Amino acid sequence: MNWRIPLSDLRLTQEDRDAVAAALESNWLTMGERTQAFEQAFARALDPAEPPYCFAVGNCTLALHMAMVAAGVGPGDEVILPSLTFVATANAVLYTGATVVLADVASDTDWTLCPQDVRAKITPRTKAILPVHYAGQPCDMVELRKIAEEFKLVIVEDNAHGPLADGWIDAAHTPRALGTIGAIGCFSFFSNKNMTTGEGGMVVTRDPQLAEKLRLIRAHGMTTLTMDRHKGHAFSYDVVALGFNYRIDEMRAALGLSQLSRLVANNAARAAVVQHYYAALDALPAVTVPFRHRPAQGRTAAHILPVLLPAGVHRQTVQERLRDAGVQTSIHYRPIHTFTYHGNTPLVRKEGLEMTDILTPRILTLPLSPTLTPDEVVFVVQALRNALVGA
Numbered sequence: 001m002n003w004r005i006p007l008s009d010l011r012l013t014q015e016d017r018d019a020v021a022a023a024l025e026s027n028w029l030t031m032g033e034r035t036q037a038f039e040q041a042f043a044r045a046l047d048p049a050e051p052p053y054c055f056a057v058g059n060c061t062l063a064l065h066m067a068m069v070a071a072g073v074g075p076g077d078e079v080i081l082p083s084l085t086f087v088a089t090a091n092a093v094l095y096t097g098a099t100v101v102l103a104d105v106a107s108d109t110d111w112t113l114c115p116q117d118v119r120a121k122i123t124p125r126t127k128a129i130l131p132v133h134y135a136g137q138p139c140d141m142v143e144l145r146k147i148a149e150e151f152k153l154v155i156v157e158d159n160a161h162g163p164l165a166d167g168w169i170d171a172a173h174t175p176r177a178l179g180t181i182g183a184i185g186c187f188s189f190f191s192n193k194n195m196t197t198g199e200g201g202m203v204v205t206r207d208p209q210l211a212e213k214l215r216l217i218r219a220h221g222m223t224t225l226t227m228d229r230h231k232g233h234a235f236s237y238d239v240v241a242l243g244f245n246y247r248i249d250e251m252r253a254a255l256g257l258s259q260l261s262r263l264v265a266n267n268a269a270r271a272a273v274v275q276h277y278y279a280a281l282d283a284l285p286a287v288t289v290p291f292r293h294r295p296a297q298g299r300t301a302a303h304i305l306p307v308l309l310p311a312g313v314h315r316q317t318v319q320e321r322l323r324d325a326g327v328q329t330s331i332h333y334r335p336i337h338t339f340t341y342h343g344n345t346p347l348v349r350k351e352g353l354e355m356t357d358i359l360t361p362r363i364l365t366l367p368l369s370p371t372l373t374p375d376e377v378v379f380v381v382q383a384l385r386n387a388l389v390g391a
């Protein structure tokens with residue numbers, strides 16, 4: 001369909017194409033120098049003063065699985081995560097044989113993980129907390145860090161949405177890059193994300209021991225890489241852990257480097273579009289805008305623009321009317337506990353999700369991209385106003 005205003009707008013530049021072409025021409029396609037350069041640049045972008053260890057991988061789902069394995073999560077363990085997330089967040093836990101414990105969102109205007117509910121759902125089997133920085137909005141990391149410390153839990157951040165956004169780490173509001181606050185952070189470079197490599201992801205840690213584990217399990221648990229042997233630095237290898245092949249390739253690393261160079265500017269452009277939305281949506285008080293009155297916690301990286309429709313509105317009618325006006329919308333997310341598979345497996349615990357259940361039928365995501373103009377934002381909000389009449 002030819003949308004007048006698509007949900008997200010992928011604009012590849014000539015530099016992006018040149019970077020991929022150069023990787024192809026280099027005659028080295030698997031994980032190599034471009035991947036290393038991408039990882040180093042990403043680490044510096046996250047934290048120039050103390051760059052974390054970064055490992056580029058095939059996608060964020062793999063990053064999350066690696067994080068769970070590196071954190072030692074396995075059968076019998078429980079990991080607490082929000083139900084309001086993409087299915088991959090829960091699946092990464094299930095791959096290990098561990099149990100997913102779903103927690104509620106904080107409120108109808110803060111759709112991130114509720115720390116009080118996390119605390120209430122801790123048992124002697126709880127091993128990790130997996131907060132999701134939904135829409136690029138930081139979870140309450142100050143409170144989650146306190147809980148993790150008190151109960152000796154690992155925090156793995158799903159930061160698929162917020163690359164180069166900050167969150168506060170303490171009561172003094174010290175900002176730190178999301179994805180570098182917990183023990184391990186996971187990023188997605190899927191096509192609709194703030195920066196993309198097509199499929200791609202990054203797994204990040206500040207802990208040298210976790211870094212060594214992540215390095216090994218990305219590539220079969222092997223002690224040397226094909227690149228090391230090509231360069232004559234090594235002639236054989238041992239396998240010292242049960243690893244996977246979760247590597248990225250040089251074409252995607254090259255695209256990642258090129259995309260990364262525009263991420264700060266694009267995140268700033270997204271922030272401006274969000275402000276235009278807020279101004280336009282203020283004139284539509286029937287629609288609740290989550291995060292509207294939250295202060296920024298440092299750098300921002302808005303990924304999606306979700307709203308809460310009035311109670312009782314038939315959402316699909318609204319979506320159909322917006323489609324007829326040329327506006328693409330989506331739903332982030334249908335919560336995990338409502339899926340057939342996750343609703344039926346005993347490995348997903350789903351009690352006490354009242355706020356998520358209230359939000360679920362009313363969530364709607366409006367288009368957001370760095371190139372959206374103020375007039376286009378006004379057009380979307382006017383189309384939403386019209387679509388709500390009698391819906």
Ligand SMILES: Cc1ncc(COP(=O)(O)O)c(C=O)c1O
Pocket residue numbers: 059060061062085086088089132158160161187188189190200201
């Ligand atoms: C919150 C969240 N977590 C994880 C993922 C998985 O990312 P990927 O598609 O890179 O595997 C996504 C992707 O859309 C996501 O939105």
